[in-house]
Amino acid sequence: MASTEIARQAGEGVRAVPLAGHVGFDSMPDQLVNKSVNRGFCFNILCVGETGLGKSTLMDTLFNTKFEGEPTQHNQPGVTLKSNTYELQESNVRLKLTVVNTVGFGDQINKEDSYKSIVEFIDAQFEAYLQEELKIKRTLHSYHDTRIHACLYFIAPTGHSLKSLDLVTMKKLDSKVNIIPIVAKSDAISKSELAKFKIKITSELVSNGVQIYQFPTDDESVAEINSTMNSHLPFAVVGSTEEVKIGNKMVKARQYPWGTVQVENENHCDFVKLREMLIRVNMEDLREQTHTRHYELYRRCKLEEMGFKDTDPDSKPFSLQETYEAKRNEFMGELQKKEEEMRQMFVQRVKEKEAELKEAEKELHEKFDRLKKLHQDEKKKLEEKKKSLDDEVNTFKQKKTAAELLQNQAQQAGGSTTLKRDKERKN
Amino acid sequence: MGQQKNLDGYVGFASLPNQVYRKSVKRGFEFTLMVVGESGLGKSTLINSLFLTDLYSAEYPGPSHRIKKTVQVEQSKVLIKEGGVQLLLTIVDTPGFGDAVDNSNCWQPIIDHIDSKFEDYLNSESRVNRRQMPDSRIHCCLYFIAPSGHGLKPLDIEFMKRLHEKVNVIPLIAKADTLTPEECQQFKKQIMREIQEHKIKIYEFPETDDEEENRLVKKIKDKLPLAVVGSNTIIEVNGKRVRGRQYPWGVAEVENSDHCDFTILRDMLIRTHMQDLKDVTNNVHYENYRSRKLAAVTYNGVDNNKAKGQLSTKSPLAQMEEERREHVTKMKKMEMEMEQVFEMKVKEKVQKLKDSEAELQRRHEQMKKNLEAQHKELEEKRRVFEDERSNWELQQRLEQQKMEASRTLEKNKKKGKIF
Numbered sequence: 001m002a003s004t005e006i007a008r009q010a011g012e013g014v015r016a017v018p019l020a021g022h023v024g025f026d027s028m029p030d031q032l033v034n035k036s037v038n039r040g041f042c043f044n045i046l047c048v049g050e051t052g053l054g055k056s057t058l059m060d061t062l063f064n065t066k067f068e069g070e071p072t073q074h075n076q077p078g079v080t081l082k083s084n085t086y087e088l089q090e091s092n093v094r095l096k097l098t099v100v101n102t103v104g105f106g107d108q109i110n111k112e113d114s115y116k117s118i119v120e121f122i123d124a125q126f127e128a129y130l131q132e133e134l135k136i137k138r139t140l141h142s143y144h145d146t147r148i149h150a151c152l153y154f155i156a157p158t159g160h161s162l163k164s165l166d167l168v169t170m171k172k173l174d175s176k177v178n179i180i181p182i183v184a185k186s187d188a189i190s191k192s193e194l195a196k197f198k199i200k201i202t203s204e205l206v207s208n209g210v211q212i213y214q215f216p217t218d219d220e221s222v223a224e225i226n227s228t229m230n231s232h233l234p235f236a237v238v239g240s241t242e243e244v245k246i247g248n249k250m251v252k253a254r255q256y257p258w259g260t261v262q263v264e265n266e267n268h269c270d271f272v273k274l275r276e277m278l279i280r281v282n283m284e285d286l287r288e289q290t291h292t293r294h295y296e297l298y299r300r301c302k303l304e305e306m307g308f309k310d311t312d313p314d315s316k317p318f319s320l321q322e323t324y325e326a327k328r329n330e331f332m333g334e335l336q337k338k339e340e341e342m343r344q345m346f347v348q349r350v351k352e353k354e355a356e357l358k359e360a361e362k363e364l365h366e367k368f369d370r371l372k373k374l375h376q377d378e379k380k381k382l383e384e385k386k387k388s389l390d391d392e393v394n395t396f397k398q399k400k401t402a403a404e405l406l407q408n409q410a411q412q413a414g415g416s417t418t419l420k421r422d423k424e425r426k427n
Numbered sequence: 428m429g430q431q432k433n434l435d436g437y438v439g440f441a442s443l444p445n446q447v448y449r450k451s452v453k454r455g456f457e458f459t460l461m462v463v464g465e466s467g468l469g470k471s472t473l474i475n476s477l478f479l480t481d482l483y484s485a486e487y488p489g490p491s492h493r494i495k496k497t498v499q500v501e502q503s504k505v506l507i508k509e510g511g512v513q514l515l516l517t518i519v520d521t522p523g524f525g526d527a528v529d530n531s532n533c534w535q536p537i538i539d540h541i542d543s544k545f546e547d548y549l550n551s552e553s554r555v556n557r558r559q560m561p562d563s564r565i566h567c568c569l570y571f572i573a574p575s576g577h578g579l580k581p582l583d584i585e586f587m588k589r590l591h592e593k594v595n596v597i598p599l600i601a602k603a604d605t606l607t608p609e610e611c612q613q614f615k616k617q618i619m620r621e622i623q624e625h626k627i628k629i630y631e632f633p634e635t636d637d638e639e640e641n642r643l644v645k646k647i648k649d650k651l652p653l654a655v656v657g658s659n660t661i662i663e664v665n666g667k668r669v670r671g672r673q674y675p676w677g678v679a680e681v682e683n684s685d686h687c688d689f690t691i692l693r694d695m696l697i698r699t700h701m702q703d704l705k706d707v708t709n710n711v712h713y714e715n716y717r718s719r720k721l722a723a724v725t726y727n728g729v730d731n732n733k734a735k736g737q738l739s740t741k742s743p744l745a746q747m748e749e750e751r752r753e754h755v756t757k758m759k760k761m762e763m764e765m766e767q768v769f770e771m772k773v774k775e776k777v778q779k780l781k782d783s784e785a786e787l788q789r790r791h792e793q794m795k796k797n798l799e800a801q802h803k804e805l806e807e808k809r810r811v812f813e814d815e816r817s818n819w820e821l822q823q824r825l826e827q828q829k830m831e832a833s834r835t836l837e838k839n840k841k842k843g844k845i846f
Contacts, residue, residue, distance in 0.1 A: 003513075004452075004453060004454055004455025004513045005453070005454045005455055005559065006454060006455030006456065006457050006513065006515050006561075007455055007506055007513055007515060009559070009561050010504060010506065010515050010561075013504075014504045014505065014506050014515065015504075015505055015506070016505070016506040016507070016508070017480045017481065017482065017505045017506075017507060018480065019478070019479050019480050019507055019508075019509060020479040020480060021479040022479075022509070023477070023478050023479050023480075023507070023509060023693075023697060024509075024693065024694070024697045024698035025456070025458075025507070025509060025512060025514045025697050025698070025701065026509045026510030026511065026512040027697075027698050027699070028451070028456045028512055028514065028701060028702060029448045029451045029452050029512060030448070031699065031700075031701060031702035031703070032447065032448075032451050032702050033444045033447050033448050033451075034702075035702055035703070035706065036444070036447055037444055038635075038636075041440070041443050043440075062438070063432075063434065063438050064434045064435045064436040064437070064438050065432045065433065065434050065435060067432070068430075084429075084430070085429035085430070086429045086430050086431075086432045087429045087430065087431045087432065088432055088434060088438070088440070089434075090434060090437070090438060090439075090440055090441040091441045092441075093440060093441045093443055093444060095440050095443070096429055097429070098429070136717075136718045136721045136722050137714075137718050138714070138718075141706070141709075141710050219449060219450075219453055221449060222449070275438075275439060276439075279438060279439045279440050279442075280439035280440075280442050281442075281446070282446075283440060283442075283443055283446060284443060284446035284447055284450055285446070285450070288450065292559070296557060299555075299557075300555055300556060300557075303555045304555060308555055309555055310554050310555050310556055327747070328747060331747055331750075331751070335751070335754045338754075338758065339758065339761070342758065342761070342762060342765075343765075346765045346769065349769065350769060350772075353769075353773055353776075354776075357773075357776050357777070357780060360780055361780055361783070364780065364783065364784050364787065368787040368791065371791050372791075375791070375794050375795070375798065378798055379798060382798065382801055382802060382805065385805060386805055389805065389808060389809050389812065392812070392816075393812055396812070396815075396816050396819075400819060403823060407826070410830070
């Protein structure tokens with residue numbers, strides 16, 4: 001029996017022992033299956049393609065039901081993604097199917113940013129899962145997975161080659177999602193043109209390095225059918241929910257004056273192949289690839305962006321705690337440094353302002369010191385003036401006193417003379 | 428959440444279970460089983476009986492033959508195949524458990540082992556570059572109770588209490604062929620009573636929607652804890668070859684449900700609930716370990732006011748992002764406050780300076796006025812003085828003139844000029 005992945009992982013040192021009877025662990029796959037049936041399954045399809053290529057009709061045809069939606073107009077200003085979730089059941093299997101449609105794809109004059117909203121949407125689903133996975137208290141086993149498991153890329157049936165919008169978009173999406181390219185409304189192309197068209201498309205994809213989803217060939221039970229189908233890509237499909245009577249059966253078909261295109265006739269189109277591959281054989285693998293390849297790539301890039309890295313790829317065990325703690329310390333250190341810087345800046349400003357004000361104060365005092373000095377000088381002058389006046393007054397007073405004294409003497413002498421005269425007169 | 432839709436025909440996703448089946452067989456299965464109990468309780472024999480193989484043999488002796496001075500935790504891996512299904516079985520045993528005179532903390536190496544397996548898983552899950560992760564976590568722990576017939580020993584209670592939140596514990600009554608059915612019944616009742624009394628959470632079978640299954644589950648629950656007998660020897664009984672233990676008074680058959688609960692254990696452990704044991708380990712025990720471990724990291728250095736004993740449901744990255752935002756707000760606030768304080772202080776100082784300037788100005792004005800007043804006074808004084816002086820001088824001159832005149836008159840009189 002071929003070696004399982006687990007056995008390979010276990011390595012050489014494990015001994016294989018024979019069993020002496022039926023133990024019963026061969027029920028393990030059933031136990032696992034029962035649990036997943038109880039939990040229910042989940043699948044998310046993204047339909048990318050220009051308006052009018054029959055995306056909604058094809059979904060309806062694939063799942064034998066009428067999903068939401070009105071056909072969209074061509075006047076959308078940009079590309080938006082509309083997502084609808086449905087609960088389907090077939091025998092005991094419950095499927096939560098989400099169909100995401102690109103509305104307005106290819107309708108704008110400038111289509112440069114068309115792929116952006118699609119990439120953003122896909123990334124957003126990865127991000128939501130990553131956030132859940134990183135939570136401290138998380139509930140992954142009951143998480144509703146919204147990641148896109150398959151992207152059906154609708155190619156317009158021009159018969160010539162891929163449009164540059166298609167190449168650009170698919171190139172942007174091939175590392176993020178499983179792309180299954182299909183030729184839409186393929187009843188518009190004749191069989192021979194179709195064969196050439198398929199070859200042209202495949203070679204253009206290869207030469208542009210676009211990685212489309214390959215149906216897996218590693219499991220013997222499905223390897224053969226998958227590898228055959230791989231060679232039929234891209235599938236040329238026709239969708240229809242109308243039924244037409246062919247023989248004594250009602251079949252899904254499109255009726256033209258020149259004949260009826262039967263959807264489920266493998267000579268008419270590859271619808272059956274698409275259904276077989278997408279739903280009946282590889283649905284689980286599409287889901288698994290999304291989780292183990294595309295999601296892991298997104299996660300790795302995101303974590304590396306944030307600065308996380310494994311200490312040593314293989315030998316030493318990587319400790320998330322240590323990294324978180326180291327990151328956290330670094331982060332806290334940064335914050336503290338910022339805080340410190342701000343404080344320092346303020347201290348600096350305060351210093352500068354203080355120096356400024358001190359300078360102003362100094363100037364003020366100097367100004368007043370000068371004024372004071374002037375004042376002192378003035379005062380001194382005044383004092384001098386006062387003094388000189390006083391001196392003058394004193395001098396004058398002295399002079400006056402002296403003069404008065406003289407006068408008195410003179411008067412007395414004169415008075416006596418006058419008296420003498422008077423006396424003489426009287427005599 | 429989604430809209431219910433009816434299908435108008437066969438779509439084909441009913442094959443999903445087959446797809447899952449196929450992939451799981453391709454991947455293979457793994458299971459880790461731990462056996463714990465004193466030596467001599469038939470642990471190795473039971474494992475050999477359960478898996479119908481000589482996992483333990485002379486070449487690979489069981490734990491009772493490998494007793495060391497201290498409790499060891501050792502594991503043996505075997506690869507077994509059946510019906511196209513490969514199972515990597517790891518048996519972890521604990522030689523030395525409960526065999527010492529002082530058995531305090533003999534459970535610690537076991538707890539450490541379980542935690543280290545959780546730690547390994549957490550680390551590989553947390554790598555940036557992840558690969559398909561091997562799951563070496565302990566999915567189930569069979570705990571062997573000695574068939575004393577009385578009740579649980581203190582060691583049994585202590586062990587189960589410490590491990591029931593880390594691993595799925597399935598208690599078993601070992602060597603059940605030493606108890607009569609009645610003794611066994613009593614023993615079981617007593618044990619379950621004590622388990623409930625000590626609030627020990629042993630592994631519980633999950634509820635299903637299926638009536639049939641629920642009835643089976645109820646039947647099993649009534650027989651807990653399971654009383655088992657193991658054997659490495661095949662004996663012929665009534666023409667059939669069966670595993671059993673030969674006594675002079677008869678053969679105790681391992682797979683006879685009248686003799687012991689071995690088949691119930693085997694069916695439950697291997698045939699019906701192996702996957703559930705793994706799921707509970709992954710979704711409950713591991714998640715508990717992980718959230719406790721990560722919460723410890725996040726709360727390092729965070730305000731104790733925030734910790735409040737509640738585990739955050741945010742991822743540590745989101746937590747850091749939030750802390751960053753909080754810090755930015757805090758910084759802005761701090762900056763604003765500092766700015767305000769700064770402005771206020773500047774205003775104060777500028778005002779002070781202004782006041783001081785005004786004061787000095789005032790004083791200067793005052794002094795100037797003073798001086799001017801004095802000037803004026805002086806001027807006035809001088810004017811008065813000068814007036815006085817000039818008056819006096821005038822007067823003097825007048826007097827002088829008068830005197831000169833009178834002298835002249837006298838002279839003239841004398842000279843006879845005037846009468």
